[in-house]
Amino acid sequence: MFQANINSQQLDDLPIKVFEGGIVVIDSANKVKPAVEYLSKSMLLGFDTETRPSFVKGRKHKVALLQLANEERAYLFRLGNTGITDDLAALLENNSIMKVGAAIRDDLKALQKLRQFAPAGFIDLQSIAKKYGIMEMSVRKLAAIVLKIRISKTQQLSNWENAELTEAQQRYAATDAWVCRQAYLNLQNSL
Numbered sequence: 001m002f003q004a005n006i007n008s009q010q011l012d013d014l015p016i017k018v019f020e021g022g023i024v025v026i027d028s029a030n031k032v033k034p035a036v037e038y039l040s041k042s043m044l045l046g047f048d049t050e051t052r053p054s055f056v057k058g059r060k061h062k063v064a065l066l067q068l069a070n071e072e073r074a075y076l077f078r079l080g081n082t083g084i085t086d087d088l089a090a091l092l093e094n095n096s097i098m099k100v101g102a103a104i105r106d107d108l109k110a111l112q113k114l115r116q117f118a119p120a121g122f123i124d125l126q127s128i129a130k131k132y133g134i135m136e137m138s139v140r141k142l143a144a145i146v147l148k149i150r151i152s153k154t155q156q157l158s159n160w161e162n163a164e165l166t167e168a169q170q171r172y173a174a175t176d177a178w179v180c181r182q183a184y185l186n187l188q189n190s191l
Contacts, residue, residue, distance in 0.1 A: 046181030
């Protein structure tokens with residue numbers, strides 16, 4: 001039902017798509033609880049993280065941003081400002097709320113360096129995609145194969161620790177989380 005691979009020309013021919021819902025930047029600990037209360041009403045969330053890139057061998061930065069999105073809103077948690085609060089940890093440990101991301105193992109390890117928690121309810125889109133014969137594992141190529149859309153990766157190597165996130169960074173981060181959710185739904189609905 002889904003093609004296994006996609007080449008550059010096929011990818012370039014697809015329409016570009018971004019998350020069109022509301023984006024909420026959570027940049028202080030007191031904003032976390034209302035965000036978690038809203039997100040906890042969803043049974044399925046898109047999940048991703050962003051880390052400031054390091055261009056020096058051996059230097060790694062802490063995860064800077066946690067993105068959680070439903071169909072209507074994406075919440076961008078600036079972890080350098082908020083940390084992982086009790087409320088946020090509880091959401092990440094909630095087994096009844098599915099959180100879908102791609103290559104989530106490294107994301108979870110990075111988050112656990114900020115605070116220990118027992119991740120529950122996580123689904124790795126890459127594992128699911130393999131069951132459908134899809135060989136491409138990047139979010140960009142999964143979105144192309146499963147959703148027939150192209151997403152921009154131009155902000156991927158931007159500085160996620162900037163004092164303010166640009167509109168382009170916000171839209172990119174929201175799209176990355178949201179597209180994982182949408183791809184998962186499309187795969188599930190294809191059965």
